Amino acid sequence: MTELEREIGHDEYDPIGTLALIAVYSAILVVMWLFMYFVEFLGNDLTVVGVIG
Amino acid sequence: MSAYVDQFPAEARIVRAAFWSSFIALGVGGLLGLVQVLHRTDVVRFMSGADYYTVLTLHGVLLAITFTIFFLVGIFTWAITTSLDRGLENLRFTWLWYGLMSVGTVLAAIPILAGFVGSVDMSASVLFTFYAPMQAHPLFYLGLTIFVVGTWLAGADWFRTWLVWKREHPDERIPLPTFMVLTTMLFWYLSSLGVALSILLFLLPWSLGIWEQVNALLTRTLFWYFGHAVVYFWLMPAYMMWYLMLPKISGGKLFSDPLARVVFVLFLILSTPTGIHHQYLDPGIAEGFKFIVMTNTFFLLLPSLLTAFTVVASMEHGARQRGGTGYFGWLKALPWRDPIFTGMALAGLMFAAAGFSGMINAGMNINYLVHNTFWVVGHFHLTVGTAVALTFMAASYWFIPQVTGKRLWNKSVALWQVLLWFVGMTFMSNAMHRAGLLGVPRRTAEPQYAGFEFEAGLGSVAELDAQIALGGTLLFVSVVLFLANVVMTAVGDRIDDLPDNEYADTLSGADDAPLVLDNLKLWTAIAVVLVILAYTLPLLSIIDRGGVFGPGGGAFPMVAESLRLVVVAAVDAGVIG
Numbered sequence: 129m130t131e132l133e134r135e136i137g138h139d140e141y142d143p144i145g146t147l148a149l150i151a152v153y154s155a156i157l158v159v160m161w162l163f164m165y166f167v168e169f170l171g172n173d174l175t176v177v178g179v180i181g
Numbered sequence: 182m183s184a185y186v187d188q189f190p191a192e193a194r195i196v197r198a199a200f201w202s203s204f205i206a207l208g209v210g211g212l213l214g215l216v217q218v219l220h221r222t223d224v225v226r227f228m229s230g231a232d233y234y235t236v237l238t239l240h241g242v243l244l245a246i247t248f249t250i251f252f253l254v255g256i257f258t259w260a261i262t263t264s265l266d267r268g269l270e271n272l273r274f275t276w277l278w279y280g281l282m283s284v285g286t287v288l289a290a291i292p293i294l295a296g297f298v299g300s301v302d303m304s305a306s307v308l309f310t311f312y313a314p315m316q317a318h319p320l321f322y323l324g325l326t327i328f329v330v331g332t333w334l335a336g337a338d339w340f341r342t343w344l345v346w347k348r349e350h351p352d353e354r355i356p357l358p359t360f361m362v363l364t365t366m367l368f369w370y371l372s373s374l375g376v377a378l379s380i381l382l383f384l385l386p387w388s389l390g391i392w393e394q395v396n397a398l399l400t401r402t403l404f405w406y407f408g409h410a411v412v413y414f415w416l417m418p419a420y421m422m423w424y425l426m427l428p429k430i431s432g433g434k435l436f437s438d439p440l441a442r443v444v445f446v447l448f449l450i451l452s453t454p455t456g457i458h459h460q461y462l463d464p465g466i467a468e469g470f471k472f473i474v475m476t477n478t479f480f481l482l483l484p485s486l487l488t489a490f491t492v493v494a495s496m497e498h499g500a501r502q503r504g505g506t507g508y509f510g511w512l513k514a515l516p517w518r519d520p521i522f523t524g525m526a527l528a529g530l531m532f533a534a535a536g537f538s539g540m541i542n543a544g545m546n547i548n549y550l551v552h553n554t555f556w557v558v559g560h561f562h563l564t565v566g567t568a569v570a571l572t573f574m575a576a577s578y579w580f581i582p583q584v585t586g587k588r589l590w591n592k593s594v595a596l597w598q599v600l601l602w603f604v605g606m607t608f609m610s611n612a613m614h615r616a617g618l619l620g621v622p623r624r625t626a627e628p629q630y631a632g633f634e635f636e637a638g639l640g641s642v643a644e645l646d647a648q649i650a651l652g653g654t655l656l657f658v659s660v661v662l663f664l665a666n667v668v669m670t671a672v673g674d675r676i677d678d679l680p681d682n683e684y685a686d687t688l689s690g691a692d693d694a695p696l697v698l699d700n701l702k703l704w705t706a707i708a709v710v711l712v713i714l715a716y717t718l719p720l721l722s723i724i725d726r727g728g729v730f731g732p733g734g735g736a737f738p739m740v741a742e743s744l745r746l747v748v749v750a751a752v753d754a755g756v757i758g
Binding site: 131132133135137138143144145148153156161164165168169 | 432433436489490493494497498500501502503504505507508509511512533536537540541546547550618688689
């Protein structure tokens with residue numbers, strides 16, 4: 129097991145780094161969803177009935 | 182404290198057996214994955230297009246069913262015995278369910294493998310999604326049934342152990358690992374009922390020629406009733422590892438035991454009444470039912486987002502105890518040189534990406550963009566193919582020494598192995614998603630058509646194919662490194678200084694969790710009610726339109742017909758009758 133520098137108990141612990149990571153993740157999700165909906169979905173022709181031949 | 186093999190030598194044997202069954206499936210399934218990826222991308226084609234579907238079936242069944250479920254019965258056995266601190270009640274019964282699972286796998290594999298041999302009139306190239314009108318040899322359905330019955334008995338074994346423990350500890354909370362196993366098994370009973378009905382009432386008698394035809398949409402709906410929940414059957418053990426192992430390896434404690442319980446309760450309630458979201462494009466199911474299922478599916482994002490929070494917060498707790506600081510600087514304090522940690526953390530990261538593509542799949546309108554395309558294959562290689570598979574492989578580096586009493590053969594190889602999986606999957610899955618957006622279909626041996634070119638907005642189809650082939654090859658190398666490492670570990674010498682068999686302590690423990698969370702009867706009842714609400718009307722309307730046995734179309738291939746010929750020939754020859 130690893131050597132610990134300090135013991136952080138329930139009341140002193142504030143997961144601010146988790147909040148930061150989740151904020152970044154949420155931003156990525158929103159941007160990608162907007163891209164998928166407005167560019168890929170609305171911007172393309174029907175995908176089920178493609179033009180063949 | 183001591184290692185698991187010293188605490189529970191008899192149970193360690195069963196866990197070892199389950200792991201080896203799982204790893205054999207991983208090796209064969211991984212090799213077939215390589216064959217497939219090279220065939221589809223037209224890099225190496227040495228078999229006919231028809232054989233591709235046999236390879237695809239075996240790849241799907243071995244990896245999605247055999248590899249995952251054998252591994253999870255191993256760690257569930259570990260979780261029950263370790264957290265209740267008692268052995269299983271009757272090891273003969275334990276070996277019985279392991280035996281049933283093994284026999285079932287072999288029986289199901291025989292007709293699939295026979296599909297390669299033209300002279301044997303037997304096949305089961307029905308893919309992992311084995312609904313009508315694709316028809317397999319009866320042995321395939323029989324094998325699957327025996328396998329599933331084995332898992333049901335395994336659940337009974339764990340419930341029994343818990344009930345005996347409960348009589349001796351009437352006032353104690355259910356230990357978290359046991360709680361995870363019990364809730365997971367409850368929804369497995371509920372969801373596998375669908376596939377059991379589908380096989381026993383329809384597919385098996387149909388393949389035996391007892392029914393002339395079956396209602397294809399009904400068997401599809403019953404398949405997906407099980408087919409979506411089964412992904413949580415794979416995923417919950419991976420979550421269990423993230424909750425119980427990751428915090429400890431990071432040097433911290435699990436952030437919240439109550440939150441973990443809430444997550445598993447939500448999966449018990451919500452994992453089954455969502456299956457119809459695989460059928461957004463199926464005619465014959467009204468839009469309104471699909472909308473209800475979409476709503477259920479988006480609710481299901483909640484426990485995964487809760488998990489993202491709890492698991493990351495637990496890792497951060499470890500990182501800060503190890504001296505990490507800052508908004509992002511703490512990430513550097515995590516033990517990235519430990520393959521167990523890195524494998525699981527990268528699996529979690531990939532799962533975050535899978536959450537995005539899953540949201541696209543789940544949306545009723547956007548789904549039309551990607552339905553039945555290579556996108557979906559990219560998606561589930563991030564979920565079951567990485568979040569689950571990579572977590573299991575990383576966890577093995579902890580479990581194999583625990584259940585064999587031997588030191589891990591090579592830690593550096595293990596670290597390279599998990600990194601290689603991550604890199605390989607990044608190439609393969611990303612390119613699959615992009616190809617899906619171009620409309621490249623899934624479940625297709627040779628996705629190129631005369632007079633039609635897929636138009637890539639960025640890059641080219643050849644570039645996507647190259648990435649898929651490269652990624653698939655790296656993944657196969659990673660599987661080989663993994664198997665080499667566990668085999669070399671197993672043949673090594675016993676050592677005495679193994680780490681103790683422990684799992685993560687909690688910052689906020691079970692005492693902080695409301696008692697109602699442990700009321701398994703209540704949550705099961707709610708799960709059953711939700712299933713009834715989500716499925717009664719769609720199923721009745723499917724039966725109302727087509728009848729219980731139709732419309733079905735002709736079976737493919739005609740197994741029943743060939744069986745009848747065999748019987749007629751046997752009667753003629755005087756062998757029987």
